[in-house]
Amino acid sequence: xxxxxxxxxxxxxxxxxxxxxxxxxxxxxxxxxxxxxxxxxxxxxxxxxxxxxxxxxxxxxxxxxxxxxxxxxxxxxxxxxxxxxxxxxxxxxxxxxxxxxxxxxxxxxxxxxxxxxxxxxxxxxxxxxxxxxxxxxxxxxxxxxxxxxxxxxxxxxxxxxxxxxxxxxxxxxxxxxxxxxxxxxxxxxxxxxxxxxxxxxxxxxxxxxxxxxxxxxxxxxxxxxxxxxxxxxxxxxxxxxxxxxxxxxxxxxxxxxxxxxxxxxxxxxxxxxxxxxxxxxxxxxxxxxxxxxxxxxxxxxxxxxxxxxxxxxxxxxxxxxxxxxxxxxxxxxxxxxxxxxxxx
Amino acid sequence: xxxxxxxxxxxxxxxxxxxxxxxxxxxxxxxxxxxxxxxxxxxxxxxxxxxxxxxxxxxxxxxxxxxxxxxxxxxxxxxxxxxxxxxxxxxxxxxxxxxxxxxxxxxxxxxxxxxxxxxxxxxxxxxxxxxxxxxxxxxxxxxxxxxxxxxxxxxxxxxxxxxxxxxxxxxxxxxxxxxxxxxxxxxxxxxxxxxxxxxxxxxxxxxxxxxxxxxxxxxxxxxxxxxxxxxxxxxxxxxxxxxxxxxxxxxxxxxxxxxxxxxxxxxxxxxxxxxxxxxxxxxxxxxxxxxxxxxxxxxxxxxxxxxxxxxxxxxxxxxxxxxxxxxxxxxxxxxxxxxxxxxxxxxxxxxxxxxxxxxxxxxxxxxxxxxxxxxxxxxxxxxxxxxxxxxxxxxxxxxxxxxxxxxxxxxxxxxxxxxxxxxxxxxxxxxxxxxxxxxxxxxxxxx
Ligand code: HDD
Ligand code: HEM
Ligand code: HEM
Numbered sequence: 001x002x003x004x005x006x007x008x009x010x011x012x013x014x015x016x017x018x019x020x021x022x023x024x025x026x027x028x029x030x031x032x033x034x035x036x037x038x039x040x041x042x043x044x045x046x047x048x049x050x051x052x053x054x055x056x057x058x059x060x061x062x063x064x065x066x067x068x069x070x071x072x073x074x075x076x077x078x079x080x081x082x083x084x085x086x087x088x089x090x091x092x093x094x095x096x097x098x099x100x101x102x103x104x105x106x107x108x109x110x111x112x113x114x115x116x117x118x119x120x121x122x123x124x125x126x127x128x129x130x131x132x133x134x135x136x137x138x139x140x141x142x143x144x145x146x147x148x149x150x151x152x153x154x155x156x157x158x159x160x161x162x163x164x165x166x167x168x169x170x171x172x173x174x175x176x177x178x179x180x181x182x183x184x185x186x187x188x189x190x191x192x193x194x195x196x197x198x199x200x201x202x203x204x205x206x207x208x209x210x211x212x213x214x215x216x217x218x219x220x221x222x223x224x225x226x227x228x229x230x231x232x233x234x235x236x237x238x239x240x241x242x243x244x245x246x247x248x249x250x251x252x253x254x255x256x257x258x259x260x261x262x263x264x265x266x267x268x269x270x271x272x273x274x275x276x277x278x279x280x281x282x283x284x285x286x287x288x289x290x291x292x293x294x295x296x297x298x299x300x301x302x303x304x305x306x307x308x309x310x311x312x313x314x315x316x317x318x319x320x321x322x323x324x325x326x327x328x329x330x331x332x333x334x335x336x337x338x339x340x341x342x343x344x
Numbered sequence: 345x346x347x348x349x350x351x352x353x354x355x356x357x358x359x360x361x362x363x364x365x366x367x368x369x370x371x372x373x374x375x376x377x378x379x380x381x382x383x384x385x386x387x388x389x390x391x392x393x394x395x396x397x398x399x400x401x402x403x404x405x406x407x408x409x410x411x412x413x414x415x416x417x418x419x420x421x422x423x424x425x426x427x428x429x430x431x432x433x434x435x436x437x438x439x440x441x442x443x444x445x446x447x448x449x450x451x452x453x454x455x456x457x458x459x460x461x462x463x464x465x466x467x468x469x470x471x472x473x474x475x476x477x478x479x480x481x482x483x484x485x486x487x488x489x490x491x492x493x494x495x496x497x498x499x500x501x502x503x504x505x506x507x508x509x510x511x512x513x514x515x516x517x518x519x520x521x522x523x524x525x526x527x528x529x530x531x532x533x534x535x536x537x538x539x540x541x542x543x544x545x546x547x548x549x550x551x552x553x554x555x556x557x558x559x560x561x562x563x564x565x566x567x568x569x570x571x572x573x574x575x576x577x578x579x580x581x582x583x584x585x586x587x588x589x590x591x592x593x594x595x596x597x598x599x600x601x602x603x604x605x606x607x608x609x610x611x612x613x614x615x616x617x618x619x620x621x622x623x624x625x626x627x628x629x630x631x632x633x634x635x636x637x638x639x640x641x642x643x644x645x646x647x648x649x650x651x652x653x654x655x656x657x658x659x660x661x662x663x664x665x666x667x668x669x670x671x672x673x674x675x676x677x678x679x680x681x682x683x684x685x686x687x688x689x690x691x692x693x694x695x696x697x698x699x700x701x702x703x704x705x706x707x708x709x710x711x712x713x714x715x716x717x718x719x720x721x722x723x724x725x726x727x728x729x730x731x732x733x734x735x736x737x738x739x740x741x742x743x744x745x746x747x748x749x750x751x752x753x754x755x756x757x758x759x760x761x762x763x764x765x766x767x768x769x770x771x772x773x774x775x776x777x778x779x780x781x782x783x784x785x786x787x788x789x790x791x
Contacts, residue, residue, distance in 0.1 A: 059414060063417050095411050320444060
């Protein structure tokens, strides 16, 4: 395989991990807000407990993604930067407010209410802003005048694909986080909370699917080139649909621990489904970063640097994976953490 | 303001904000590690309590350090695409490895904070060790990119095209060693002085029980031990940094000292304003021969002056003041830490309380050290102007050409100011609500 394709695949892996981790993280924030007044279930506190130790780690993935992008594709920085600067800066401001309040409320009780609202609202806005970048990169929304590039904001805002993408982003986020939290609640032996999140997942699954299909079809008028490419990726899309079907049905599989459903299987398969679909979407986007001006070939770094970076990621991952496993066991498995009545 | 100036202001203020929290993240985690070690060695739970309360502070600070770092990392690409285009081809490695340092730090910090009650004492030390290691390593790595901007190596650059890249030569550029050690030394020093400020403030206010007094005195001693060592190291290594400038970037040293004429027996100018018309620093004190001696080791050494360089390559001359502030603060704090230990030595038999004036001065120590860090960094980045990559790329060539920067500058500035105020308030409330008396009375529980 060509180096440039190895690089783009690594980038896609990071994007995928961040999309999953971010969805769950931001989604948990939203659910904590959604259920904050409910006293009959532990839905809010389960969401919060999941959130506390995980946001920092999720955040590093965002940085990893950006650093890997400019490391592998330094030539993309300047034209992508033009499109990204406003949405990304807004995301950064929201992220900062969110993280700060996460820590404030951990220290001073009186901020707890404010945190719940802030992390709930930002939990929807941040993913929406991030996803809005996708339609902008499809092309047709950027105009180059002289040596400057401008985003055609009006056209973007009146284009249906912009909204279907955002709808897809948010429904995926809520779907994935419901699934994971239902699994988490089951680990914590909180059956009624498990059912709350399971029900959410059941409702959100078909909505997500509908948005996914709509996002693809609204592309036709905006970026026919991409739609054509997608048709060539039909195999991946079919596999993805299959994974969805099996994963979704797992919510009804018999189980020993709870009355119905295998949430662990569902989470894994839906993540797989998301992986397959995003891989297909990404391949259809190739070889463009920004249609039609910037291709991955133009933007790629030199081979020496590429090889060193590859070694770097190899060594780094070898060190990190054991630590991740330790971390996972400490917070996702350890009954003493899961069962605390009062989250800190 | 034009676009480049806006980009510089936005980035500079973001860095200045990040560095407050980042420096404390590096400095205080070292102190926590030392406190945990002292606790194990001396079997003294007071140190455990110090570690616990400092950790609380760090956890609050990191809540801002991490997003502010995310901001600067992403802004670097958004605001300086021209610069990142070269960085990506030549010196992407430290940025990449830094991510792993962040991971290690973030993971172990979560473990140390959220799982403290489930860890054995050794595992606690191991966790804090990795937190401190991660913080220090990330500072060294990012400083590598900064050092490379001052002394760029490892590539050829002809007509805007990078070729013949030698990444390791870039990583081990000539200024990395002194610069990284200076940054780390000054961060440890600042963390220690900050904690000393807090302890000194409590002792200064008085009204403490004997138990509390002993507790705060232990905190003060541990901090000032590190502070003394590190301020000595920082000053000494700052001298080496100045020699590095003399050899690699003489124009920056000339601007720092306001030296216009190339000369032997060059004077060291303290305070005052460099005046290009007069060709010297006016209103300051000059010590004849001192600059030559500092930079070259003999008063006969020749130091290059600004007039040797085209005027459009001069940094802004106000960097002289920034440099003076940093060096002045460094000298004053070294003196202060030494003075503390003299007074401690004289009074060690008699259990006398520390004199009020000493505690008062110590309260100022932490904020002063922070001003040293800020002025040092702004000196270093502004002193590199008009270059972003010294001798290779001008700042105007590095900057983005996107609009909207004015609005963003305003938004971020508002954010930074609000967070500074809020973080201060949160710290204040937390430690007021949970006074150390409560915890001293009960046996140490680690929740
Ligand atoms: C507590 C903070 C602190 C203190 C007391 C000092 N410094 Fe410093 N200095 C820094 C904090 C700092 C810094 C913030 O860490 C800088 C900014 C960039 C860098 O590499 O380190 C720096 C940079 C810096 C530079 C410029 C390096 C460059 O531009 O590449 C020089 C020449 C010195 N220092 C010299 C000194 C001397 C002679 C000191 C005598 C006491 C001194 N510093 C004390
Ligand atoms: C020399 C000055 C700097 C020092 C000492 C420093 C140190 C630190 C420290 C201690 C943290 C907290 C790390 C954590 O808990 O994960 C941090 C966060 C961060 N810094 Fe800086 N930093 C400096 C400059 C920069 C610069 C110039 C960048 C941009 C490239 C940067 C990027 C980051 C990022 C991305 C984070 C957040 C990491 C995360 O998500 O955990 N830093 N920095
Ligand atoms: C953390 C402490 C730092 C502070 C307070 C700081 C401050 C500043 C300031 C004030 C400027 C604007 C300079 C001017 O236009 O006059 C600037 C520019 C810049 N700094 Fe730093 N800086 C810091 C660390 C770093 C590090 C570690 C890097 C390396 C990655 C870095 C990279 C840059 C770049 C790329 C620019 C923009 C281009 C330029 O103006 O030359 N800075 N910084």
